[in-house]
Amino acid sequence: MIKTITGNKDFIESLRGKRASFLLCMSNTKTANIEGITQAGIPGMLHLTPTLDAEFIAIGEVRSLGSIAETPKGVPTPALLTRAVHLLHPFREIEMLELGLEISPKLEHFKLHSFGIAPSDSISDGANIPAEEVFEKGIQFAQNLTIQSDYIILGESVPAGTTTALATALALGYDAQDKFSSSFKNAPSGIKQSVVDQALSRIGENDDLFSILSKVGDNMLIFNAGLILGLQNRDIRIVLAGGTQMACALLVVNRILQMMEGELDTSRIALCTTKWVAEDTQSDIKALLEMNDFALNAYYADFDFSLTDHPALKLYDEGEAKEGVGAGGALMYGLLNGLSKEAITRKVESFLG
């Protein structure tokens, strides 16, 4: 039920039966305000998506808006999958990392880590991120992190995040064109490409790694690059729960290590995504992972919506939405702890009425 993308089964099998803490990185980039760039949320309210996702996975309702984030086509947020697993086999704890939000989630009794990071600007105008500072905050967070469980599942909710990830990978010199997934079945490559081209046109010969990141990245990518490196001396295992955006955070790590002539110990890190990303013909997460100098165990949860008749969920199997809010890692957690595809499907359906 867990399939291998790169590496072997051992890492993920060693997590079978273990408890995980779920950490959600929430961030806004104004890139999401560009019309048609993403369907990760409600048009005009896209900035609310991470806020609503956080509320929904934590307490099962949304407080900052009437209803849960849905795409214009009516594809419900992958937060439903994460929440379904949490109801059936709960995470040991859920914590939120606020990496630049317009609106904070309205939650009590849940740990919300704040870093004083502002939402980033659109990469078409220059993201304007204090990249070194955000990176440092990621390192610091990892170095001081304490968890009550056996490992971390790190998810993200960043509308337009695949656009900023594509721009980042290209700006860092990776052959990444056509390798990033999209929340759309038919990715709006015209709009997306034009935004990425605008972003890349702002990069000059004198830009170093961090000045490139400050122009075309997003806070999640940069913070998580720091987090991954900051965990190097900690005895904490982490599953990066995401698709091509998490793969991009690793590409950033790779460039930083090349600059520092450092190496990455990947014995406590893996990536886990959804089947919809792993089998997506319009992107190539495996290729992105293999661009790194280091080898990494990467997996996907062999879950789809073949057991439902619900039309909104069937859209996932047709290629809409695909991943986000740690859905792939959450599904992996459920499957590793004995949940059946059927049980997860029924629970997700129950949210939709």
Add this chain to the structure above:
Amino acid sequence: MIKTITGNKDFIESLRGKRASFLLCMSNTKTANIEGITQAGIPGMLHLTPTLDAEFIAIGEVRSLGSIAETPKGVPTPALLTRAVHLLHPFREIEMLELGLEISPKLEHFKLHSFGIAPSDSISDGANIPAEEVFEKGIQFAQNLTIQSDYIILGESVPAGTTTALATALALGYDAQDKFSSSFKNAPSGIKQSVVDQALSRIGENDDLFSILSKVGDNMLIFNAGLILGLQNRDIRIVLAGGTQMACALLVVNRILQMMEGELDTSRIALCTTKWVAEDTQSDIKALLEMNDFALNAYYADFDFSLTDHPALKLYDEGEAKEGVGAGGALMYGLLNGLSKEAITRKVESFLG
């Protein structure tokens, strides 16, 4: 669903809902190379059985050979039962104890405890075990052991282990003839008895307890005797997950205690085996347990393959295979945690295709 062999239900009921760590003792004795002595594995490859069993319970595939250990009659290893339970209700962790193997399991990310113990020789030639040293290593391991869970389930995979156990019990003066089970439905008593007779003929009047063990025992029996005694001052509960071989480890403990004029506190120890052993008419685990000076809670998991039509599994109900790789203890763990006989059966079937 858990039935009592000796003692009462209280010990096992107190473990209901608790999490267990599964520890697998793996050992080779060259006794297994005697033709027709065991069907715990593939002829000519019997030494690989513990290695393959370990790989299969940990990661669900075998790496050291193309396919999973099967007896000549096509009875699949009881590791299938242990793995099935682990998938449906995972152990908190799986760790391996390498007590003399020709080939180590090929696993990453799983704790493999190594003790520098060599495979033992055939008891027909003298097992040639440094018995006191192996015993001491068992004590030491128990004294330093840390687990992340509420109790230990200790399984074993030792091809030809019932032959060495029978020889050991007889050599130690127990009235154990016809009380040890076999992986065969119709135990090859001719061959087995002749090997046991050869082993016993090597015991002289001057042999003390440990020199007897060094001639006719196997590493698992001796190490686990140490382990059981080493746990006496630890607040760790343990379920010996096995049949007559685990009963023999207790008979060894009993003789050691008689020699030392010591007593065993059995309040944190139980034995749990399968129905196939408990109801076996050709052996008598209850009688073996009652030969000890101490009383012990012993149980069996009331599971059989009555719900399947799979011919390879039906052989278990006809008396082949019976126990091993902690199957009885694993089934007990599943049943204590709400798994149904049906769910376990379906999962085991899924491995066979």
